[in-house]
Amino acid sequence: MTVTIKTFDRLADAANALSNERGAHFFGGGTLIMRAINEADPSVQTVIRSTDPSLQHISVSSGRIELGAGVTMAAIVAERELAFLHPVARAVGGPAVREAATVGGNLFAASPYGDFAAALLALDATVLFAGGFGQRELPLEEFFSRRDRNTSLVSSIAFRRPAADAFRFHKVTRVHPKGISVLSISAQLPVASGRVAGARIAYNAMGHTPLRAKAAERALEGRSLDAAGIAPALAVAADGTSPVDDAIASAWWRREILPVYLRRLLLGAVHA
Amino acid sequence: MKTPIQFHLNGEAVAAFVESGANLLDTLRETVGDLSVKGGCWQGTCGTCTVLIDGVPRLSCVTLAEACAGKSIETVAGLRRGADLHPLQHAFMERFAAQCGYCTPGMLMAAKALLDRNPNPTRADVIDALCGNICRCTGYEPIIQAVMDVANSDNRRRA
Numbered sequence: 001m002t003v004t005i006k007t008f009d010r011l012a013d014a015a016n017a018l019s020n021e022r023g024a025h026f027f028g029g030g031t032l033i034m035r036a037i038n039e040a041d042p043s044v045q046t047v048i049r050s051t052d053p054s055l056q057h058i059s060v061s062s063g064r065i066e067l068g069a070g071v072t073m074a075a076i077v078a079e080r081e082l083a084f085l086h087p088v089a090r091a092v093g094g095p096a097v098r099e100a101a102t103v104g105g106n107l108f109a110a111s112p113y114g115d116f117a118a119a120l121l122a123l124d125a126t127v128l129f130a131g132g133f134g135q136r137e138l139p140l141e142e143f144f145s146r147r148d149r150n151t152s153l154v155s156s157i158a159f160r161r162p163a164a165d166a167f168r169f170h171k172v173t174r175v176h177p178k179g180i181s182v183l184s185i186s187a188q189l190p191v192a193s194g195r196v197a198g199a200r201i202a203y204n205a206m207g208h209t210p211l212r213a214k215a216a217e218r219a220l221e222g223r224s225l226d227a228a229g230i231a232p233a234l235a236v237a238a239d240g241t242s243p244v245d246d247a248i249a250s251a252w253w254r255r256e257i258l259p260v261y262l263r264r265l266l267l268g269a270v271h272a
Numbered sequence: 273m274k275t276p277i278q279f280h281l282n283g284e285a286v287a288a289f290v291e292s293g294a295n296l297l298d299t300l301r302e303t304v305g306d307l308s309v310k311g312g313c314w315q316g317t318c319g320t321c322t323v324l325i326d327g328v329p330r331l332s333c334v335t336l337a338e339a340c341a342g343k344s345i346e347t348v349a350g351l352r353r354g355a356d357l358h359p360l361q362h363a364f365m366e367r368f369a370a371q372c373g374y375c376t377p378g379m380l381m382a383a384k385a386l387l388d389r390n391p392n393p394t395r396a397d398v399i400d401a402l403c404g405n406i407c408r409c410t411g412y413e414p415i416i417q418a419v420m421d422v423a424n425s426d427n428r429r430r431a
Contacts, residue, residue, distance in 0.1 A: 002273075002291075002292060002293070003292055003293030004292055004293075005275075005292050005293055005336070005338065007338075027336065030334050030335060030336055030339075031316050031331075031334050034295055034316070034333070034334035034335065034336060035314070035315050035316055035334055037293045037295070038295060038314040038315070038333065038334070039314075039315075047293065049336075049339070074328070090400075093316075093404055094319060094382075094400075094401075094402075094403045094404015094405065095328075095329050095382065095385065095386075095400070095401055095403075095404060096319065096322050096329040096330050096331045096382065096404050097316060097331065097404055099328045099329060099330055100316075100330060100331065100334065100335070177399055177400065177403045178403040178404065
């Protein structure tokens with residue numbers, strides 16, 4: 001089957017094409033879509049590309065960070081202002097994958113891929129769209145709930161810079177130094193007067209899309225990050241998750257190890 | 273429908289017509305005739321097809337060929353100069369860093385990408401640079417040592 005590639009200079013034109021062409025896919029870095037094309041996936045018939053430089057834009061100003069959807073993991077690692085995200089970007093494939101894989105593409109990566117997207121969820125990120133009826137935005141969690149039906153072009157992702165040392169990430173893999181996620185945990189843990197205030201915890205590979213650990217977040221509120229303080233959160237760590245059996249791990253195993261690694265992450269005992 | 277593209281391959285200008293959706297790996301091997309690039313998985317997971325595009329490592333199997341128009345591409349075929357092997361190739365021989373040899377082109381290009389950017393890597397840097405390339409023969413250690421040999425040697429004459 002022949003694949004039609006349509007390339008647009010302007011993002012708005014690409015967005016219109018994506019919305020108007022039934023079943024069209026957008027080309028991010030190619031690590032997902034080229035794999036599908038190579039396998040002659042019949043669902044991939046029309047692919048929309050854009051060479052608009054705005055896709056590669058990184059903006060860091062007054063506490064707000066905006067990443068163009070085409071920003072690569074390598075570009076994240078090269079940006080000193082985004083040091084807190086370096087462990088997450090480095091967790092995405094080897095160097096050659098990081099040169100191609102994009103922030104926007106990661107939002108569409110099927111589980112167990114999508115570690116960077118889960119980190120963005122823990123950062124309370126907002127998805128911004130191009131074209132259509134003007135630029136719109138959607139909280140990332142809401143975007144994930146309708147991801148499979150999405151026909152809008154993601155132009156960028158925005159979020160507030162987390163407080164210093166408040167962001168933590170850990171990826172669990174069977175293969176080292178680099179492997180696909182058994183699961184990964186991202187957390188934003190602001191602490192005021194020794195107590196957690198407004199925790200955000202997100203998992204990857206614990207469901208169809210990255211998801212928030214809301215029960216654990218609630219259980220952490222007002223608690224200290226010590227063994228006694230985090231115990232209630234660990235008890236509900238797997239609430240709301242729906243992991244699947246795949247070649248990397250069984251759903252049972254994922255549920256079993258989740259509280260173990262969440263405990264280590266909350267106690268600061270693991271590093272990415 | 274085929275798309276005409278031009279790029280530089282190991283310093284030489286190349287023009288080719290590529291099928292819509294063709295990947296760079298197949299284009300290099302089947303259209304251009306550079307058989308030094310090996311295909312392993314066509315899924316972007318094994319690293320065997322690693323080439324350098326404008327100096328950075330890329331997996332040619334998941335790289336859209338038509339997106340390479342105007343780019344400079346390096347493959348392992350361009351490493352040696354006449355009868356002289358590249359220091360990395362020489363070190364791979366000295367360290368017996370190739371057994372079946374199938375992963376070697378990708379390993380060499382991934383290692384070159386590292387040394388071009390960082391001539392004095394740590395062992396951890398080398399391991400990270402090669403972590404996307406799978407070898408099922410050597411156990412990796414001879415490969416890591418070969419790259420470290422080049423990094424540590426004074427005879428690294430070419431980047």
